[in-house]
Amino acid sequence: MISCPLLSRNSESATPMDLTLFIQLLISGILLGGVYALASIGLTLIFGVMKVVNFAHGEFFMVAMYLAYWAVQYLHLDPYLATLVAVPVVFLIGIVTYYLFIRPTLSSSVLAQIFITVGLSTIIQNMVLLFWSADFRSISVSYATESLVLGPFAALRVEEIMISPIRLIAFALAILLSVAFYLFLKFSYTGKIIRATAQDRSAALLMGINTDKIYRLTFAIGIVLVGLAGGLVLPVYSVQPFVGFDFVLIMFVVVVLGGMGSVVGAMISGLIIGVVEVFSSYWIGQENKQIIYFLVFIAILVVRPSGLFGLREEEELEHIETID
Amino acid sequence: MLDVHGISKWFGGNAVISDLSFSIQQGEVVGLIGPNGAGKTTVFNVVSGFYRSRTGYIRFNDMDITRLPPEAICSLGLCRTFQITRPFSNISVTKNVMIGALNREKSVRKAEKRAEEVLEFVGLHDRRHLLGRNLTIADRKRLEIAKGLATSPKLFLLDEVMAGLNPAELQEMIKLIRQVADSGIVLFVIEHIMAVIMGLSHRIIVLNHGEKIAEGEPSQIASDAEVIKAYLGEEYLLAQG
Amino acid sequence: MKPSIDRQQSSGKTLKAILWIALLLLALLPLFIKNEFYLDALILIFLWGAFAGAWNILAGYAGMMSLGHNAFFGIGAYTSTLLLLHFGLSPWIGMLIGGLFASVIGLILGLVCFRLRSHYFALATLAFGEVGYIVAVNLRSLTGGSEGLALPIQPSPMLFSFAGKLPYVYIGLLFFLVVIGISYAIEHSRLGYYLTAFRENENAARALGVRTGRVRLIAMVLSSFLSAIMGTFYAQYVVFIDPSSVMRIQISVQVALFAIIGGIGTTLGPAIGAMIFVPITMLLRAKMGTSLPGLHMIIYGVILVLVLIYMPQGIASKLKERIPLLKKS
Numbered sequence: 076m077i078s079c080p081l082l083s084r085n086s087e088s089a090t091p092m093d094l095t096l097f098i099q100l101l102i103s104g105i106l107l108g109g110v111y112a113l114a115s116i117g118l119t120l121i122f123g124v125m126k127v128v129n130f131a132h133g134e135f136f137m138v139a140m141y142l143a144y145w146a147v148q149y150l151h152l153d154p155y156l157a158t159l160v161a162v163p164v165v166f167l168i169g170i171v172t173y174y175l176f177i178r179p180t181l182s183s184s185v186l187a188q189i190f191i192t193v194g195l196s197t198i199i200q201n202m203v204l205l206f207w208s209a210d211f212r213s214i215s216v217s218y219a220t221e222s223l224v225l226g227p228f229a230a231l232r233v234e235e236i237m238i239s240p241i242r243l244i245a246f247a248l249a250i251l252l253s254v255a256f257y258l259f260l261k262f263s264y265t266g267k268i269i270r271a272t273a274q275d276r277s278a279a280l281l282m283g284i285n286t287d288k289i290y291r292l293t294f295a296i297g298i299v300l301v302g303l304a305g306g307l308v309l310p311v312y313s314v315q316p317f318v319g320f321d322f323v324l325i326m327f328v329v330v331v332l333g334g335m336g337s338v339v340g341a342m343i344s345g346l347i348i349g350v351v352e353v354f355s356s357y358w359i360g361q362e363n364k365q366i367i368y369f370l371v372f373i374a375i376l377v378v379r380p381s382g383l384f385g386l387r388e389e390e391e392l393e394h395i396e397t398i399d
Numbered sequence: 400m401l402d403v404h405g406i407s408k409w410f411g412g413n414a415v416i417s418d419l420s421f422s423i424q425q426g427e428v429v430g431l432i433g434p435n436g437a438g439k440t441t442v443f444n445v446v447s448g449f450y451r452s453r454t455g456y457i458r459f460n461d462m463d464i465t466r467l468p469p470e471a472i473c474s475l476g477l478c479r480t481f482q483i484t485r486p487f488s489n490i491s492v493t494k495n496v497m498i499g500a501l502n503r504e505k506s507v508r509k510a511e512k513r514a515e516e517v518l519e520f521v522g523l524h525d526r527r528h529l530l531g532r533n534l535t536i537a538d539r540k541r542l543e544i545a546k547g548l549a550t551s552p553k554l555f556l557l558d559e560v561m562a563g564l565n566p567a568e569l570q571e572m573i574k575l576i577r578q579v580a581d582s583g584i585v586l587f588v589i590e591h592i593m594a595v596i597m598g599l600s601h602r603i604i605v606l607n608h609g610e611k612i613a614e615g616e617p618s619q620i621a622s623d624a625e626v627i628k629a630y631l632g633e634e635y636l637l638a639q640g
Numbered sequence: 641m642k643p644s645i646d647r648q649q650s651s652g653k654t655l656k657a658i659l660w661i662a663l664l665l666l667a668l669l670p671l672f673i674k675n676e677f678y679l680d681a682l683i684l685i686f687l688w689g690a691f692a693g694a695w696n697i698l699a700g701y702a703g704m705m706s707l708g709h710n711a712f713f714g715i716g717a718y719t720s721t722l723l724l725l726h727f728g729l730s731p732w733i734g735m736l737i738g739g740l741f742a743s744v745i746g747l748i749l750g751l752v753c754f755r756l757r758s759h760y761f762a763l764a765t766l767a768f769g770e771v772g773y774i775v776a777v778n779l780r781s782l783t784g785g786s787e788g789l790a791l792p793i794q795p796s797p798m799l800f801s802f803a804g805k806l807p808y809v810y811i812g813l814l815f816f817l818v819v820i821g822i823s824y825a826i827e828h829s830r831l832g833y834y835l836t837a838f839r840e841n842e843n844a845a846r847a848l849g850v851r852t853g854r855v856r857l858i859a860m861v862l863s864s865f866l867s868a869i870m871g872t873f874y875a876q877y878v879v880f881i882d883p884s885s886v887m888r889i890q891i892s893v894q895v896a897l898f899a900i901i902g903g904i905g906t907t908l909g910p911a912i913g914a915m916i917f918v919p920i921t922m923l924l925r926a927k928m929g930t931s932l933p934g935l936h937m938i939i940y941g942v943i944l945v946l947v948l949i950y951m952p953q954g955i956a957s958k959l960k961e962r963i964p965l966l967k968k969s
Binding site: 176179180183184185186187189190191193195196197198201202204205209316324327328362365366369370372373376377380 | 755756760762774778890893932935942944
């Protein structure tokens with residue numbers, strides 16, 4: 076990961092954080108969070124519609140990064156264009172994955188569903204390791220190397236704020252795509268069908284909705300969304316076979332915080348987690364920051380498993396049928 | 400034996416049961432009836448410990464069980480069946496019942512023997528090797544009862560064990576329930592089939608909108624105005640004159 | 641009817657007798673193997689088989705899918721090793737302390753995740769396992785970080801260190817049999833029945849008096865204790881531990897794989913899984929060296945997926961007609 080000098084561990088100074096630094100971290104966090112949001116929407120969507128927890132979600136992020144990378148290297152495309160080019164391929168991969176791995180276990184036990192995607196994750200990670208080696212690869216964007224500078228705002232006692240342009244572009248595109256998807260889900264006909272299927276599968280079937288097609292589409296869309304996120308961060312992060320694994324844990328934290336199945340939840344929590352990560356990184360260092368959001372994760376799962384926006388799953392006890 | 404006083408249960412803003420009190424004595428068969436949505440199963444859930452009532456108390460054989468979890472209440476001798484049967488799908492009928500028997504018998508061998516006895520009693524012995532998920536509805540209902548009986552309950556809560564049975568199965572079930580009652584177990588029964596519950600019960604409690612609207616012997620209940628109003632509506636009552 | 645039952649019984653008895661004799665012969669076999677490679681394979685089969693068996697107690701019997709068992713394994717390995725390196729404490733004792741420590745952590749985890757089911761529990765344990773790895777890497781002063789810890793090599797039976805591989809084979813076999821024995825005992829005990837009830841339908845179980853809370857924690861504690869024990873065994877055999885070898889999430893996935901493919905929830909399932917996969921891995925490594933990294937994991941993954949789709953009860957289910965030991969409880 077490309078480290079930003081402003082985020083290095085600051086253990087010597089005991090001075091309280093000044094406004095400049097606070098804003099700097101906040102902005103960095105939000106920029107980061109936008110990408111987390113986009114990456115996580117697909118995961119929460121798949122769970123919301125199919126009740127499948129896709130443990131392999133991060134691998135598609137990683138594969139998309141590789142595809143974009145090759146497109147940049149060999150087709151000499153602009154990385155963001157390369158991402159676009161990778162989309163149809165990723166979509167296809169999503170469809171194939173659905174047929175081979177997801178569909179056969181939709182009615183299987185929880186064990187089978189969990190471990191099929193775990194197995195899938197293992198397969199993809201190691202195939203990439205085998206064919207493309209463990210080398211870290213990265214690209215740079217020629218037109219976006221200089222930091223943008225905001226301010227200073229003398230009136231607010233705020234000094235210069237640095238913004239990394241590649242992160243800014245990633246954020247902007249991520250938010251754009253997230254909002255576009257949200258609108259699609261909310262207002263388009265297909266989007267409504269997807270939501271209907273998520274809410275009540277039996278009712279959807281009765282309405283003549285081909286749930287299998289919807290599941291297939293939803294899964295592929297979910298994969299495309301995380302793939303897009305991967306492509307967007309290619310200029311920022313190096314790609315290697317296990318980059319997906321690093322990100323998937325963050326995605327799970329985001330999804331659980333936002334509420335499994337809630338797209339809005341994922342979007343908002345993405346931003347929250349981005350900010351949490353940047354501040355944690357500042358306070359306890361890059362390597363240790365992961366502990367913070369894992370603790371957050373476990374805390375959410377224990378205190379409010381349904382997350383911020385998830386359907387409030389009634390307590391286990393209240394799953395007793397009350398027909399009377 | 401069972402003394403319920405002032406219990407209530409809310410879901411969201413709705414009071415599914417409010418300020419309900421009743422008691423059940425030794426040797427009785429008590430019926431619980433009421434229109435759909437009256438809160439009957441909720442009463443069972445509260446009494447058996449699956450829901451907690453924030454008001455009032457429940458005493459069973461002079462023990463306060465208001466705050467106890469279901470497993471503790473079962474061990475004290477109060478057992479319940481579920482309206483939608485919950486067999487352990489992937490194990491045999493015998494093993495299903497053994498789970499109940501292990502509540503009393505610590506040894507697996509003795510539990511197995513007890514399970515076989517109970518299966519004989521309910522008439523499932525010849526199907527004891529079937530897996531839980533492969534049973535017919537009637538057999539599932541029997542299994543529900545068998546599992547509960549294996550825990551040697553003193554008070555047995557039966558939640559609509561007749562639902563979904565054809566007339567022949569119904570007759571057999573009625574016979575079985577009578578046999579259970581005759582064996583000394585006190586029964587508290589929720590049932591929709593009027594003829595059955597009237598015939599079985601010594602006393603009937605009628606619930607509507609979570610409140611007790613009538614209580615008494617079957618003959619009294621059948622002609623009680625409130626009860627008729629609850630089931631058939633005000634117009635019917637007025638039409639009767 | 642009667643004669644055929646008797647015949648069945650007597651052929652069952654003969655089968656059992658043959659099985660015991662075969663096992664006895666097998667147990668004596670290592671004494672005659674000179675090829676270190678085969679001894680190494682046996683040791684690893686016993687190690688991973690026992691660890692998979694420990695995982696199976698929680699995931700197979702109690703139905704709680706843990707993806708973070710690497711943490712318990714690592715706790716065992718690091719605890720006994722650190723006690724040895726800093727205090728000269730015999731790993732035999734360190735092993736028990738490690739087991740105890742892991743049990744306590746497991747208990748806390750079980751209490752914290754009390755209400756979590758299936759997916760959520762898997763996620764929580766995944767996070768837990770990952771924290772284990774991060775702690776191992778970052779607590780450099782304690783754990784030696786990524787560089788790991790090297791154990792003393794001088795043989796000393798009191799310090800759980802032996803010159804040849806043979807002692808490790810028999811100690812491994814002992815642990816292996818202990819775990820299998822515990823699994824068998826659980827399966828045929830009240831605890832086993834209660835775990836099955838909990839796994840099948842928690843509310844129905846509670847309605848029959850099953851103390852699901854307690855029963856679940858017992859499974860958790862047993863599972864974590866045994867996992868830690870195997871961690872110590874690993875440390876003593878390989879004489880080097882680092883986060884990558886004893887704390888990675890992949891370790892947890894691997895044992896899950898062995899147990900699932902062999903037959904989850906059965907006594908011998910995990911053992912079968914280990915018996916199939918350890919040799920495959922070793923052969924692959926021997927033939928390919930490091931030229932094809934990750935190949936064995938790809939094969940694992942593919943087999944896991946195939947098994948889950950076509951044979952979710954595992955290999956044991958295919959054999960269960962013949963040998964009752966393999967029947968799922």
